[in-house]
Structure formats: C-alpha cells, structure tokens
Amino acid sequence: MDQIQAMRIFARVVEAGTFTRAADSLQLPKGTVTKHVQALEERLRVKLLNRTTRRVTVTADGAAFYDRTVRLLADFDDIEASMSQARANPRGRLRVDVGSSVARLLIVPNLAQFQERYPDIQIDLGVSDRTVDLIGDNVDCVIRGGELADQSLVARRIGNLEFITVAAPAYLERFGVPAHPLDLERSHRTVIYFSPVSARRYPLEFHKDGEVIETSGPSHLAVNESNAYLNALVAGQGVGQITTFQAQQHFERGELVRVLPDWSHPVLPVYVVYPPNRHLSAKVRAFVDWAAELFANEPLLQHQ
Template sequence: MAKLPDFEAMAIFAKVVEQRSFASAAQDLALSKATVSKAVSRLEERLGTRLFNRTSRRLALTDDGQRLSERAIRLLADGEEAETEALAQSVVPRGLVRFAVPMTFGVKKIAPLLPAFLEQYPEVSIDLHLSDATVDLIGEGFDLALRIARLPDSSLIARRLCAIPRYTVAAPSYLKRYGRPTHPMHLAEHKCFGYAYLATAGVWHYTNAAGEQASVRPAGQLRVNNGEAVLPAVIAGLGIADLPDFIIGDAIASGQVEVILKGWTQAEGAMHLVMPPGGPRPARVEVLADFLVRELVKGRKGRAAQA
C-alpha cells in the first residue's frame, strides 16, 4: 500500500520557506526549533534530496527545494483555508440540517415554527423528512429527529421534551349504535382501527388507578400508517381509535368524538429529540435543537396552563 505524503513535514517546510528561518518558523508554529529541523530532515530523507543549503548565517533553497517550495506553500495555504472554513462552519450556523419528524406532528406543530427559525438563521437550510416510520439516523444521514414513543435503549443521544397523552375515542353515533365499552377487554367485541407503527405490534395495553392491567388486540376495517388518516372514519362513527392528543384533541373539544375507558390509560409516550452519538455537533444542528427544545417545551407549558 502506498504511503500517504508527509503533509505535516511539507507544511513545516513551507513555513520555513515563508519565514526564511527555522527559528522564526518554529515560533510561528509554536514548535521547538528541533521539531522543525527534524521535520525538514525527515522530508529530505523521504525525497532523497537536500532542500536547503544551510550555514550559520544563511539559509538558501536548493534547486529541488525551490521546485518543491511552490507546491508546499500552496498546500499550506489550502490547508489553512480549509481549516478556517471548517472552523467558521462550526461557529456560525450555516448549511443543511436533515431533520426527521412524525408526519402529523410535523405538519401541525413543527412546520408553523420553522419560519421564525429560518428568519433568525438565514444561512441554515432544513431538509424536513415527514414520516411516521422510524428512520435510521446514522444509516440515512439524519442530523436529528423527533420521536414520540417510549424509546428503547440505544446509542442515540435523546432528550425528553414532554409527555404525549393518548385517548381512546369513539364518535357519539358509534357509541349509540354499538354501546360504550367500559373495560379494555370489551374492545375485542368492537370495531377498532389499527396503526401500523404501534410499538407493541397491534396490542393496546391499559392500566387503571388500582394497578390492574389489561391487554387487547383489537381488530377492524381500517389500518393506517399515519394517525390523522383515521380521523374521518372515527368521526363518521365507523369505529374506535386510540390517538395522541395532538391529533384527536380538537375533535374531543368540539364533541365530534368522546373519550371512552376513562378509568384506564395506555402507557403514555413522550416526545424526544434524538441525535446521533458523538460530537461536537455543527452549530447549525445545535441552534435548531435548542430552538426546538425552547419552543416545544414552552408550547407544552402554555397548554398546561390553559387546561
């Protein structure tokens, strides 16, 4: 396997040429004079030629040194420029952020926040991926994601933002026609709508205040991969659904649907901001994460105060 060029020695050589002195180059690089001298000697040995003619009073490039110096100086300048640009990227929020969000929550809650963020950070752009499917942040190259669930243990960095209540609901017309279930096990006798990305594979788990637990695998005519898609069928009185409050809250408030099984609750999920492990993260990712935490937590506190 071919060895990589000795870029460090090349850059030190270029700095010596630029400063016309080993001592001055060492001072500029915050290195010892011996380290600078060894780097140049290492480069000469690798190339099999002398680069400088040195006396106690004078330092002069050889012909080979003169030819190499032009490229070495250009290499040093390119490296310094690349490092400067990278440092600027890490300090000034700039560039693309790939952000994955559940479909309905993204449309209802995240999209309305983005104009204020984009106005505040005009050099940041966002690739917003809307899907209820769980994306592979690392494998698919996402910078961050929102997940509404009980997160399993993983290497991802996760920050819990707030709880997401869920309600089991039915339209008044459905309850009038088929009766009101009073125990989770009664759901097996009812028409229920399924959700494709349920963490427990189609099983609804309930607990009451006494600690009693019940699990049921409901069935019905409709199964969806986005919770909002089931709303028309629920409101039309065709079945029962279990949905988060950001989807069903307005329909509950308007009386289009009613909460049933009030003495029972499904395990409450939570909203998490998740990011790949490692760091430091680019400024563009940090400012978006901080913005989301601030706005979503503030919004949740505002709704709690109104309740």
C-alpha cells in the same frame, strides 16, 4: 488529494456501510468516493476497508483510523465554527426527520419562527412514521416518540405524549358508549396502529389501580400512519387511542368524544435524537434547542 475531504469521505463510508449509500448522502459520484478512499489507503500504506459486493466492513487499522478521524474532524469543525462565528450565526443545510402528527400539528406551523431566527439554515424536513437510519440516510437529527431501541444514539428528552381513548359521536350513536375496556371486545369496533417497519400490531392499552388490560380481539381496522389513524377515528371507524395534543381541535369541533376516562394509558416520551459519532454542529444545536423550547411552550404536551 484534499486530505480532510478524503477523511470525511472515509468516515461517511464507514458510517453508511456501503460506497453507494455514502456517495448518495454526500451527493458525489460513487467513483469519486472510491478513488478518495483508495488514495487515502495508498497514502497511509494500510488497508482500511474490506469490500464485498453488498457491504463494506472496517479492518482493525481502519477502525483505529476512523476513531481518530472522527475526533480530528470534530476538532476541525470546532475551529472553523469559532473562526466564522457559526455558533452565533449557524448556517448550512439541515436534514431533519419528524413523525407525521408532530410535523403537522407542531413543527410545520411553527417552522417560520425557526427560519426567521436562523435565516441561513436550510431545512430538509422528512415526514413519516417510519424509523429512519440516521447514519445511512444522512439525517442530522430526528424527533421521535417511544423509548430508544438503539442506546448508542444521543437523545434529549423534550416532552411526553398523553394518550386518551376516543370515538366519533356517530360511532357511539350506532354502537353505544363502552363502560369497560372489555366491552370493546364484545360489542365494539376498534382501530389500532401497526408499525410501518416491523408490522407489529399495538393493541389498545388500559391502566387503572394496578390493573392492565390490552384488547386481544381482532381489530376492525389497523393503520400504520398517525394522521390516517386519526382520520379513521373521526370518520367513525371505531374506538381508538390518540394523544390529547391530536384530539384537542377535534373535541372543540365536536368530531370526537372521550370514552373510558377512568382508564389511563402510559405516557410516551418524546426525544430529539442525533447520531453518536456526528459532531453536534451549530445548526444541529440550534434546531435541538428550538425543538425543546417548542415542546416546553405547548400546554398539551406534558414536559419534564
């Protein structure tokens, strides 16, 4: 038995929570994963995992072994990287997940730059507004907006998104220009966003001189994907809030107009995030640094 491979497989089972998800992420047959863990338990003469039909939990011995295993594998990767000069020439497959708008407007248009700089890194780019399970889905890092719900994740803040209120000229010709946020509840149609995971609906939010107003009336349309949300506004479905980064090209083409400019919306922080127990390999570090550089060089993304 390859002991290092068995330890890697065991760590992935712990992180994924099931043998099936671990096998999928490692691209190995489930039976192979099971045999490696069983062989590891026989070698150590301890029970590392409790199995149920739905999930795997770690025994006390398994938890202790996992903590030391993660540290050992990280040290092993460091040795291997230094010997192969991987830091200077990072290589391998990198699984990244990015929100729809950021992917369309920033990451994809500039990805050739990253690939030219790091030709030996192969990118698997997941694009959606749905929050992924970094460990279970075997994702190396994500770029996401909003404060992190899981404080155990490692996050690097790379920018902020400024939101503004907009509508299409055709919509404003039909319904008029709102003079106050409360006008939106009286005589206008609004487009709001709802979470693709929790279905939580996010009202339009307005701040001015300490006053905060959230639209409480029913929305005309709710959308759970950022590019579709933007398209709905351009199509004249109602008043909504998008980032200045999304809006710029539509302002230039006359497809959207800013309304209620005296009212602001809190900026949304943007983070590049990776799992806490995963060694920050050279390929992940390369992408994290490149993403931070990309955001810093974009004038429409407020960065700190």
